[in-house]
Amino acid sequence: MRLEELVKKLNQEFEVKAYGADPAFKRFLPAAYESVSFDWEAAFEEEFTSYFNGLMIRGASEVEQVFLAVFPTDHVLERFIKEGKPGDLLFMHHPLLMECGDPQGEWRRGFVPIQPGLIEQLKEKQLSVYTCHIPLDYHPSLGTSAAMAAALGMTVTDGFLANDRGEHLILIGEIEEINSPELKETLQSVFSIPYVDCEGPSLEKIRKIAVVAGCGDKVEWMEEAEKKGAQAYITGEIHCHIDSEYGRERFSKMMAYASGTGMSLIGVSHAASEYLVKKTLMKDWFEQNMGLNTTLLPQEKWWL
Numbered sequence: 358m359r360l361e362e363l364v365k366k367l368n369q370e371f372e373v374k375a376y377g378a379d380p381a382f383k384r385f386l387p388a389a390y391e392s393v394s395f396d397w398e399a400a401f402e403e404e405f406t407s408y409f410n411g412l413m414i415r416g417a418s419e420v421e422q423v424f425l426a427v428f429p430t431d432h433v434l435e436r437f438i439k440e441g442k443p444g445d446l447l448f449m450h451h452p453l454l455m456e457c458g459d460p461q462g463e464w465r466r467g468f469v470p471i472q473p474g475l476i477e478q479l480k481e482k483q484l485s486v487y488t489c490h491i492p493l494d495y496h497p498s499l500g501t502s503a504a505m506a507a508a509l510g511m512t513v514t515d516g517f518l519a520n521d522r523g524e525h526l527i528l529i530g531e532i533e534e535i536n537s538p539e540l541k542e543t544l545q546s547v548f549s550i551p552y553v554d555c556e557g558p559s560l561e562k563i564r565k566i567a568v569v570a571g572c573g574d575k576v577e578w579m580e581e582a583e584k585k586g587a588q589a590y591i592t593g594e595i596h597c598h599i600d601s602e603y604g605r606e607r608f609s610k611m612m613a614y615a616s617g618t619g620m621s622l623i624g625v626s627h628a629a630s631e632y633l634v635k636k637t638l639m640k641d642w643f644e645q646n647m648g649l650n651t652t653l654l655p656q657e658k659w660w661l
């Protein structure tokens with residue numbers, strides 16, 4: 358398939374231009390690359406430098422294989438560079454790695470840029486990179502939270518944080534009745550993670566849940582979900598372990614809330630929560646709608 362055509366299809370499906378500049382990455386991307394004195398405006402596709410979503414690095418004009426990953430870790434990029442052929446495209450959620458720390462290990466750095474040396478190698482090998490953040494989070498049938506709902510057999514009945522079209526970032530709905538330990542076990546297997554992070558009470562009966570991929574560690578969101586009747590709140594990070602003043606402040610706010618909540622709060626890691634859509638809905642979309650072969654590039658570590 359021609360790269361031009363695939364990019365057009367992706368831009369249309371995710372309405373990249375209608376969303377305008379990505380609210381998170383228009384702030385974080387320049388800061389991250391400038392911190393290593395890397396000329397990101399010259400390195401990335403011109404359109405990408407205004408939307409912060411879409412085709413970021415342009416490779417050869419014919420795409421044979423699409424690789425799917427969530428964050429540009431060194432491991433993911435090295436595999437793509439090794440296994441990809443000129444023209445192959447890497448589809449990711451983030452143009453920057455985000456380290457949120459390990460609940461059973463170290464606190465980490467937050468946003469980390471791709472190593473300039475790896476960007477050079479991607480270009481030398483004529484590989485393409487396409488990233489899609491907010492438009493993928495909100496997409497009603499291909500979204501990060503939509504993938505979580507689908508994998509948990511959840512009937513979505515409500516939600517909040519709507520975009521212009523009334524599509525919700527946080528989804529609320531019902532699942533088959535389950536208790537907290539069973540729910541944790543289910544999540545560990547759905548997200549292929551070694552352990553979950555949890556706070557709040559262990560409940561006997563859970564039917565109504567709220568899901569949001571990524572950093573759902575915002576007390577206001579948890580309060581709203583609880584008000585809407587959710588008994589469990591499932592997200593990537595229930596509390597980030599980012600080693601900065603910002604990280605520590607967020608963590609203590611969340612711990613104060615957790616001590617009084619009636620909900621089971623469960624984190625499955627930022628990376629794994631956003632990778633799910635790649636291995637399910639996006640993989641099918643590329644294969645069935647675009648007729649392309651895909652390769653999954655899971656991370657070597659999810660809690661990182």
Ligand SMILES: [Zn+2]
Pocket residue numbers: 450451571572627631
């Ligand atoms: Zn994210």
